[in-house]
Amino acid sequence: MIKLIANPIAGRGRGREALPAAEEALRRQGLQFVTEVTSRPLEAMEIARQAAEEGYQLVVAMGGDGTSHEVANGLLSSDNSEVALGLIPIGTGNDFASMFDTPTDLEAVARRLGEGKTRLIDIGRVGDRYFVNALGIGFDALVSVEALKIQHFLSGLPLYLAAVFITLKEYQIPHITVEFDGERLSMPMTLLCVANGKREGGGFLLTPDAENDDGLFDICLARGLGRLGILRLLPEAIKGTHVDKEPVTMARAKRVILDSPDPLPVHADGEILYTDAHHLEIEIIPRRLRVIT
Numbered sequence: 001m002i003k004l005i006a007n008p009i010a011g012r013g014r015g016r017e018a019l020p021a022a023e024e025a026l027r028r029q030g031l032q033f034v035t036e037v038t039s040r041p042l043e044a045m046e047i048a049r050q051a052a053e054e055g056y057q058l059v060v061a062m063g064g065d066g067t068s069h070e071v072a073n074g075l076l077s078s079d080n081s082e083v084a085l086g087l088i089p090i091g092t093g094n095d096f097a098s099m100f101d102t103p104t105d106l107e108a109v110a111r112r113l114g115e116g117k118t119r120l121i122d123i124g125r126v127g128d129r130y131f132v133n134a135l136g137i138g139f140d141a142l143v144s145v146e147a148l149k150i151q152h153f154l155s156g157l158p159l160y161l162a163a164v165f166i167t168l169k170e171y172q173i174p175h176i177t178v179e180f181d182g183e184r185l186s187m188p189m190t191l192l193c194v195a196n197g198k199r200e201g202g203g204f205l206l207t208p209d210a211e212n213d214d215g216l217f218d219i220c221l222a223r224g225l226g227r228l229g230i231l232r233l234l235p236e237a238i239k240g241t242h243v244d245k246e247p248v249t250m251a252r253a254k255r256v257i258l259d260s261p262d263p264l265p266v267h268a269d270g271e272i273l274y275t276d277a278h279h280l281e282i283e284i285i286p287r288r289l290r291v292i293t
Contacts, residue, residue, distance in 0.1 A: 002026070002033035002086070002113070003051035005044050005071055007063030011090040012155060015063055018090050018106065022062060025110035033060075038067075048074025052083045058292070059083060060113060064091010069132065069269035072289060076123065076130045084118045086292040092147075092155040093202040093270060096133040099212055100293045113292055120287035121212040122196055124268075126280055131268035132289065134195040134206070135282060137258065138174055139230070141265035142167045143201060145272055157203035157238070164234065173224045174262035180219060180253035188224030194256050194282050195220070198240075200270070205240030207250075215286040216252040223247040256282040 004026070008016035019037070026033055038044050044061065048071040051059050061071035068087060075083055088109050089097035099121075103109045124131045136144065146163035154162060177186040193200065195207040195218045207218035222233065225247065236242035243250050258264070263276035 001056055001058075002031055003047070003056045003059045004033045004035045004088075005047050005051075005059065005061055005063075005067070006035060006037045007044065007061075007067040008037055008039075010063035010067055011092055014090045019062070022088055022106050022110070025106040026113070028107070029110045029114040031110070031114055042070060044070035045074040045077075048072075049078050050074075052078035052080040055080070056083060058086050058113070058116070060086035060088060062088040062090060064089065065093050065096050065133065065270045067091065068096045069271050072123070072132045073130050076289060082290070084116075084290040084292055086113045088113075092159055093200075094156075095200045095202065096197065096269060098199055099133070099197045100291065117293055118290045119213070119293050121289050121291055122215060122284050122286050123288045124194065124196055124217065124282060124284055126266075126268065126273070126282045129268055129273060130285075131196070133197040133269045134193055134200040136200065136267045137192040137194075137264050137277075137280070138176070138189060139167060139171055139191045140193055140201070140206075141267040141272065142171065144267040144270050145265060145275075147270075148272070155202070157201075160201040160204070161234075164230075168227050168230060171227075172262075174260050174264055176262075176264070177259045178221065179257045180217075180251060181255065183251065183253075185221070185249070189221055190225040190230060191220070191222040192258070193220045196284070204237050206237055206242075208240030208243065209250075213287060215284060216254060217256060217282070217284050219249075219251040219253060219256065221249050221251075223249070254284050256280075258282070
């Protein structure tokens, strides 16, 4: 039995529009499912945890990265380690779903769910929250804040590019001390991304060499950059060709500790966790989440 958790406001309302067609596609595959539609933030987390505890074998997140984040957190907070996460990506970014080349065509994604092939992936943890794709600190997180405010019918990379230009207007570079597996760096940092996946922000390849089952985070940090420096780096970050460019540092680690005298905005999978963090401890949990692939 499948629990389908649908976010009606995902993808600028596409979740509501696409739900009947998604349900029909699942029926044509002969799949038995129960649908629940969310009405408030974090509700998908509660529904997913309850579904796992009730013994559902597959819980499907129909929405974007935020919906996947909530559903994954619900599954990971349960005692059922055999339940799998399925994805019907209809959000504005769909970065997590891109890890698995998840189709956006509803018939194709229903066939994938019916086949039921799974694999285990790593997940990250910061405080009491898990993340499946990326944790962004600083400029990266502020872009996510601004993207949530934009009311125009933009999605994917265009939405996040618009948010970048808004963020550039008043961004102040924080001083961050970061420790990872014996290394220590302390300096003004424009951007710091601790990632399990290759891509975030609707298509920025910040960590293009990341593997989601190698037991390691890929880390991308950019030392203090002004507005012009950020604009110069943007095209490289979209293509993933920034990794050997100044002032970028790439690294891998199992555990990351951050400290800053400045209030740090932080997002996890595009969801804003903090706006004023000063200390973070981030760890990877290898091969913890089962995902339909």
